[in-house]
Amino acid sequence: MTTATLQAAPQPRPLTKPTYLADGKTIRSWLLTTDHKRIAILYMISITLFFFIGGAAATMMRLELLTPQGDLVTSETYNKLFTIHGVVMVWFFLIPSIPTVLGNFLVPLMIGARDVAFPKLNLASWYLFMAGGAFAVFSIITGGVDTGWTFYTPYSSTYANGHVIAMATGIFIAGFGSIATGLNFIVTIHKMRAPGLTWFRLPMFIWTIYTTSLILVLATPVLAITLTLMALERAFGVGIFNPAMGGDPLLFQHLFWFYSHPAVYIMILPGMGVVSELIPCFARKQMFGYRFVAYATVAIGVFGFLVWGHHMFVSSQSIYAGMIFSILSFAVSVPSAIKVFNWTATLYKGSIRFQTPMLYALGFVGLFTIGGLTGLFLACLAVDVHVHDTYFVIAHFHYIMVGGMVMGYLGGLHFWWPKITGRLYPERLAKLSAVTIFLGFNLTFFPQFILGYLGMPRRYPVYAPEFQVLNVFSTAGASILAVGYVLPLAYLLWSLRWGRVAGPNPWQATGLEWTTSSPPPTDNFEKTPIVTEGPYAYDAQAAEAELEAGHA
Amino acid sequence: MRFVGSFLFPESASNLAPNVDHIYLALLALSTAITILVLVVALFFCIRYRRGSKADRTPPKGTPMRIEITWTLIPLLIFLGLFFWAAEEFFAMSRPPADATEIYVVGKQWMWKIQHPDGRREINELHIPVGRPVKLVMTSEDVIHDFFVPDFRTKQDVVPGRYTTEWFTPTKPGKYHIFCSQYCGTDHSRMVGWVYVMEPAEHARWLQRQPAPDSLVAQGERAFHSRGCSGCHVQSSAIHAPLLDGIFGKPVPLKDGSLVIADEQYLRDSILLPNKQIAAGYEPLMPTFQGQISEEELNAIIAYLKSLGDQPRQEGER
Ligand SMILES: [Cu+2]
Ligand SMILES: [Cu+2]
Numbered sequence: 001m002t003t004a005t006l007q008a009a010p011q012p013r014p015l016t017k018p019t020y021l022a023d024g025k026t027i028r029s030w031l032l033t034t035d036h037k038r039i040a041i042l043y044m045i046s047i048t049l050f051f052f053i054g055g056a057a058a059t060m061m062r063l064e065l066l067t068p069q070g071d072l073v074t075s076e077t078y079n080k081l082f083t084i085h086g087v088v089m090v091w092f093f094l095i096p097s098i099p100t101v102l103g104n105f106l107v108p109l110m111i112g113a114r115d116v117a118f119p120k121l122n123l124a125s126w127y128l129f130m131a132g133g134a135f136a137v138f139s140i141i142t143g144g145v146d147t148g149w150t151f152y153t154p155y156s157s158t159y160a161n162g163h164v165i166a167m168a169t170g171i172f173i174a175g176f177g178s179i180a181t182g183l184n185f186i187v188t189i190h191k192m193r194a195p196g197l198t199w200f201r202l203p204m205f206i207w208t209i210y211t212t213s214l215i216l217v218l219a220t221p222v223l224a225i226t227l228t229l230m231a232l233e234r235a236f237g238v239g240i241f242n243p244a245m246g247g248d249p250l251l252f253q254h255l256f257w258f259y260s261h262p263a264v265y266i267m268i269l270p271g272m273g274v275v276s277e278l279i280p281c282f283a284r285k286q287m288f289g290y291r292f293v294a295y296a297t298v299a300i301g302v303f304g305f306l307v308w309g310h311h312m313f314v315s316s317q318s319i320y321a322g323m324i325f326s327i328l329s330f331a332v333s334v335p336s337a338i339k340v341f342n343w344t345a346t347l348y349k350g351s352i353r354f355q356t357p358m359l360y361a362l363g364f365v366g367l368f369t370i371g372g373l374t375g376l377f378l379a380c381l382a383v384d385v386h387v388h389d390t391y392f393v394i395a396h397f398h399y400i401m402v403g404g405m406v407m408g409y410l411g412g413l414h415f416w417w418p419k420i421t422g423r424l425y426p427e428r429l430a431k432l433s434a435v436t437i438f439l440g441f442n443l444t445f446f447p448q449f450i451l452g453y454l455g456m457p458r459r460y461p462v463y464a465p466e467f468q469v470l471n472v473f474s475t476a477g478a479s480i481l482a483v484g485y486v487l488p489l490a491y492l493l494w495s496l497r498w499g500r501v502a503g504p505n506p507w508q509a510t511g512l513e514w515t516t517s518s519p520p521p522t523d524n525f526e527k528t529p530i531v532t533e534g535p536y537a538y539d540a541q542a543a544e545a546e547l548e549a550g551h552a
Numbered sequence: 553m554r555f556v557g558s559f560l561f562p563e564s565a566s567n568l569a570p571n572v573d574h575i576y577l578a579l580l581a582l583s584t585a586i587t588i589l590v591l592v593v594a595l596f597f598c599i600r601y602r603r604g605s606k607a608d609r610t611p612p613k614g615t616p617m618r619i620e621i622t623w624t625l626i627p628l629l630i631f632l633g634l635f636f637w638a639a640e641e642f643f644a645m646s647r648p649p650a651d652a653t654e655i656y657v658v659g660k661q662w663m664w665k666i667q668h669p670d671g672r673r674e675i676n677e678l679h680i681p682v683g684r685p686v687k688l689v690m691t692s693e694d695v696i697h698d699f700f701v702p703d704f705r706t707k708q709d710v711v712p713g714r715y716t717t718e719w720f721t722p723t724k725p726g727k728y729h730i731f732c733s734q735y736c737g738t739d740h741s742r743m744v745g746w747v748y749v750m751e752p753a754e755h756a757r758w759l760q761r762q763p764a765p766d767s768l769v770a771q772g773e774r775a776f777h778s779r780g781c782s783g784c785h786v787q788s789s790a791i792h793a794p795l796l797d798g799i800f801g802k803p804v805p806l807k808d809g810s811l812v813i814a815d816e817q818y819l820r821d822s823i824l825l826p827n828k829q830i831a832a833g834y835e836p837l838m839p840t841f842q843g844q845i846s847e848e849e850l851n852a853i854i855a856y857l858k859s860l861g862d863q864p865r866q867e868g869e870r
Contacts, residue, residue, distance in 0.1 A: 076738050148735050154712065155695040159661070159737060243713025244842075246825075249696060250711070283601070286611075292620045314698065315709045316716045319646045323639050330631040334624060341623045344590055345616070347597035349609045354602075362594065369590050373583035380579060380634055381642030382572050386705040389698060389733040453576070455562050455702025457733040460741035464729060540601070540609045547604055 017521040019422065034119035035522055040105035040420075042126050047093050047101065048489070050133065053140075054088035055485065057081045062444075062478040065471045070462035078461035079146035080162070086149025091171050092133055094401055095263065097409045098270035099216075100129070100181060103209045105420060107185055109513035109520065110203050112194025112529040117187040125180040132174025139163035139170065148459065150260075153241035153252040157233040164234060168227040175220045182216030185209055194512065196531035200291065203511055203535045207294045208273030211301040215262045215269075219305070223259035226252065253315055257308035265304040268368075268400055269297060271408025272339060275361045278411055279343050280536040281509045282358035283350030284543040287536045289342040296335035303332035313384045322381060329379035336372050340365060351540040351547075355507075356430040360411025363438045367403025371396060374449065392452025395445045403441055410437070410488060417492065418502030422519045425495045429487065437484035443477025510537050565728055565749065566704035566720040567685075571641050573705070575634075582630065645706060648719035652687035653680075656768070656851040659690065659697035659710040662739035664730060667851055671765040676745030678730070680722060681755040687719040689816060693847050698734035701747055709734055715816045722749040772856025775849050779841070793838070794831050800858040805832040819854050 020037045024030070030038060061081050064072040073081070104122065108115050116122050139145055145167045147156040156164055189210050193202075230252065232238045239245025241252045280287045287293065309317060309325030343365050352358070374396040378384050387393065418424050447470040456467045463471070505514040512529050513520075564570055600607050655678070656667040666674040680686055690699055692712040699718060700707035703726075708718035732743035750758060766774070776782055784793040799814045807830040812818055821828050823845070826838035845853070 070741070075741060079735075079738065079740070146737070150735075152696060152735065155735070155737060159695050243711075249713070289616050289620050292616075313642075314707055316711050316714065319643065322642065326639060326642075327632075327635050330635050331628075333631065334628050337627045338620070338624055340590060342620075344594050344597070345619070347594060347601060349607070349612065350597070350601045351603045351609065352598055352601050354598075362598070365594065366587075366591065369587055370583075373586060376583070376631070376634065377576070377579050380575060380638035382568075382638045382645060383576050383579065385642065385645060385707060386572050386576075386702070388707065389700070389735075390702075450560060453561065455700070455729065455731065457700060457731045457741075459735045460731075462741040464744075541611075543603070544609060 017523065017526075019517070019519040020522045021422075021519050023522045032123075034115070034123050036104050036108050036116050036119065036122060037420075037520065037522075039122050039126055040101050040103075043096060043100040043104060043129070046126075046130060046133065047096050050088050050092035051485075053137075054085050054093055055482070057085040057088070059478070059482065061085065062475040064461055065463075066475050068463045068465045068468050068471075073461070075461050076146065079148075079459070080140075080144035082459055083145050083148055083167075084140055087136060087145075087167060087171065089401075090149055090263070090267075091174055092129075092136065094267045094405055095178060096129060096181075097267075097405065098274060098412065099185070099209060099212055099266075100125075102205075102274065102409070102412045102416060103181075103185065103212075103270065106416065106513055107188055107206065107209060108192070109419075109516065109524055110206055110511060111189065111192060111197055112512045112525060112531065113188065113192040114523050114525070116184045117191060118184050121180050122184055125177040125184070128177035128180065129174050132170045132172070132177065135166050135170030135173060139166035142166075150256060151227070151230060151252075152256075153230060153233070153249050154243070154247075157230050157240075158242050158244075165231050168231050172224050172227050175224050178216045179220050182213035182220075185213040186217065189213075194529050194531055197512075200294070201531055201534045203273075204276035204287065204290070204293060204297070205270075205273035207297045208269040208276070211297050212266050212269045215266050215301055215304065219259045219262040219266075222255060223263075226255040226259065229255075250312070250315055250317060253312055254308065257311045258305075261308040261311065262301075262304045264397070264400070265300055267405050269300065271364065271368075271405040272297070274408040274412035274415075275343060275364050276339075277509075277511070278357045278361035278415055279346050279365075280538055281415075281507055282355060282361070283347050283352045284538040284540040285346050285348075285350040285536070286538060287342070288345040288348070289338075290534070290536070293339055293342050296338045299335040300332060303328065303335070307332055310379055310384070313381055314388050326379055326381050330376070333372060333375060333379070336368075340369050340372070349540060351543040356425070356427060356434055357411045357415035357507075359431060359434040359438075360407050360414065363434065364404055364407040364411065367399050367407060367438075367441065371399030371403055374399065386455075387452050389458055390452035391448040391456045391458060394458050395448035395452060398445045398448075403445070407437070410434070413488075413492075415507070416513075417495070418506045419513055419518045419520070421496055421499070422502055423495045423499030424502045424506060425488075425499060426491050429491050433484050433487035433491075436480060436487065440477050440480030440482075440484050444474050444481050445477070447471075447473040447477075508543075510535060562705075563703040563724070563726065563728065564705075565724040565726060566701075566706070566722055568641075568645060568720055569703070569705045569723075571644075575638050575641065578637075579634065582634075645719075648687040648717060649685050652685035652719055654687050654689055654855075655680075656848075656855070657688045657690040657699060657710065658693060658847040658851070659699070659732070659736075659743075660693040660847075661695065661737055662732070662743040664699070664732075664743070664745050665848060667768055667848060669768050669855070670759075671767045671771055672759075672762055673765075673848075676730070677748065678745070679748045679750060679755065679758055681752045682722050682725050682749050683752075685719060685721040687717055689851070690716050690718065691820075691847055691851075695736045696734050697732045697736050697743065700731045700733040701728055702731070703728040704747075707733055715820065722747070725749050725751055725754075768852050768855040769859045770856075771849075772852035772854070772859075775845075775853050776856055779845065779853075781853070784838070791837060792834060794834060796857055797860045800861065806830060807832050807834075816854055816858075819857055820850065823850065823853070 143162055145162040145164050147160045229240045233240045239247045241247040241249050307329045310329045313322045451470045502518050504517050516525050658665040664676050666678050690710040692710045697710040698707050704720045708716050728747045730745040784791045785796050803811045804814050805811055824842045827836050830836050
């Protein structure tokens with residue numbers, strides 16, 4: 001355990017400073033705050049809003065897909081719905097989710113700092129994000145866009161109707177928010193760690209946020225360039241991607257996936273980070289192979305930049321390029337496998353409790369394993385030729401993004417909720433909704449693997465009747481999933497007022513964030529903590545002994 | 553078993569299907585094994601080491617280095633094996649056999665236009681005899697489409713401005729879906745059709761029922777004259793232009809000193825974007841035909857140019 005924990009334990013109460021929540025109650029004090037914790041809350045509210053916008057679009061799609069005829073909405077509307085769903089979920093929920101909410105809240109706390117390196121830039125990031133979101137919402141309200149979140153040219157640049165440019169502008173602006181956030185975290189983690197907190201004493205969550213930030217800073221500019229070029233072609237007829245104007249449509253795909261494959265890791269690495277915090281805490285065990293997991297994190301970040309072409313095996317890219325991208329994609333899956341094995345091994349000889357965050361963590365491991373393994377199918381050239389652009393791909397990335405990232409986010413939210421709000425959520429209800437989400441998720445997306453291999457293409461509102469049965473299963477699952485998502489919204493809000501008071505460290509967790517009060521004061525720590533040990537100094541035997549002695 | 557099979561697999565109706573299915577089954581077996589392994593181990597730990605259980609919890613000694621290396625290397629080796637297997641099959645999928653029947657496909661929002669070598673045309677339908685390899689030479693008039701036949705386990709993007717190819721040998725008579733699987737706008741999901749694979753005799757009867765137009769080569773030859781190509785590209789022409797006999801598949805020296813193989817793409821570019829590549833020894837006098845010639849007419853001209861080999865002429869569809 002860190003010395004800070006030991007020092008904090010005897011005298012947790014006497015609070016000299018108000019909590020960050022009590023430090024200013026006006027709207028103005030929130031909108032002009034530079035406190036990383038308050039900014040985290042701003043982000044939390046905004047992405048929750050976007051999550052439900054994206055979720056509403058998904059609901060409409062699933063309802064439409066109940067029947068093969070395309071009778072609930074027109075094809076045009078359906079196309080707009082999946083575009084909204086994709087754009088909003090990717091750029092306005094998944095990418096910001098863990099980094100900007102949990103990351104903003106926890107990075108300074110976990111490294112023993114008062115704030116991030118550039119607090120004003122941090123607030124500016126949120127405004128950029130919201131400005132981007134406003135553009136996106138504007139283009140949705142005023143008629144929508146039907147390009148899909150991938151904006152493939154020449155469709156997007158020449159043929160599509162609707163507010164393509166407004167939508168792209170939204171993503172472009174939000175992207176600058178991402179870059180600023182990434183930059184902020186990189187500098188913060190490099191320069192502001194507490195004395196004694198060396199790199200290999202950092203919690204795994206910090207490693208993953210660090211790697212994610214690197215990707216944000218390096219990859220997002222490419223997306224900005226790509227969307228700009230697309231908009232130039234669309235607005236001014238500059239021939240870049242449209243072959244009728246001398247352009248190359250594949251160039252767009254190369255640029256787009258050069259960003260969007262690494263973006264997949266932006267969306268999953270932080271989830272891995274959360275799970276790496278939860279499993280040791282609830283198993284009361286040192287994390288198995290800590291260094292390997294840290295190296296694996298960085299390896300994923302680096303290799304992630306070299307595999308974009310696996311989205312283009314049938315695009316008419318050279319078959320030799322296809323082979324190189326295939327083998328590299330296999331290579332990048334190895335570090336992910338290493339992580340799964342290490343999480344599982346962490347359970348060995350632990351003293352395991354099954355509170356809600358742990359349920360989410362275990363769910364994450366299971367679903368991520370399936371998501372990762374089905375990724376191998378897509379890396380396999382000959383098999384990808386068949387399943388590319390079918391529901392197999394949809395199922396695969398939802399296992400990673402929703403089964404992985406959203407489970408990770410919810411697990412983390414429950415785990416740190418007492419730290420963020422000072423209150424505990426209702427445990428029984430939370431467990432129930434975790435199980436509901438797990439079951440609903442599998443019922444929604446597992447049938448889609450089968451649908452994909454049977455050959456149902458993605459983005460089809462009208463489909464062949466033999467695919468109906470599996471689609472009905474999927475929609476049934478989605479309804480369960482929806483209930484699972486609304487429940488936490490309800491009881492977490494409830495807990496703000498009526499939840500049990502948590503105390504500084506309800507999970508007996510290690511980590512600097514648990515050494516300060518809940519919710520923390522504006523300055524985070526009364527005095528700068530000094531770190532003398534590695535992370536996850538849990539002791540399963542001691543936990544059992546304590547249980548036997550009867551006071552835990 | 554057959555029933556379960558038909559629920560999990562599409563029809564296996566081409567030479568490619570069994571091979572793709574085999575790799576898929578191997579992946580399925582591997583993934584199931586790994587998932588079950590992780591599940592069983594995790595479940596075992598969760599039960600045995602649940603809080604309050606009487607279990608030995610003395611911390612394990614020694615570094616986990618050996619374990620880490622083991623579970624890094626084993627997946628890596630398995631993955632390499634899978635890569636080579638699938639890559640080999642992919643390579644075969646990209647190499648059409650020389651004797652394949654060449655059929656031109658033009659994708660357009662939101663239909664498939666098919667041109668047979670004998671000049672017959674179809675829309676959203678493709679009638680072919682069983683057991684004969686087919687090579688589709690495809691392009692698009694507008695956006696990117698994708699010609700996907702799940703029962704054949706193959707697909708290929710259909711890209712404007714270039715030719716892509718896809719081949720298969722249908723092995724089983726029947727009616728199979730064609731899906732456009734690259735999102736292409738409003739009626740993307742209605743850009744579908746059917747492949748009819750027929751017994752040779754039945755196919756012959758089908759051919760007889762259709763009016764027999766001129767072969768594609770003959771249509772191309774007509775266009776070659778009516779579009780004025782023959783005004784320049786003949787021996788007697790006043791303009792110094794290359795003769796096009798036997799050009800297909802041969803290396804062509806260009807003005808900038810490089811050498812290109814005259815494939816479909818080169819012929820297409822020569823006609824639509826003549827200034828992109830200038831043949832060595834000639835002036836850039838050729839006018840562009842961009843926007844004047846439809847994709848189908850272009851296909852016919854290319855089929856005609858391909859037939860001008862020094863080898864004996866290929867007759868239409870045998
Ligand atoms: Cu990718
Ligand atoms: Cu299409």
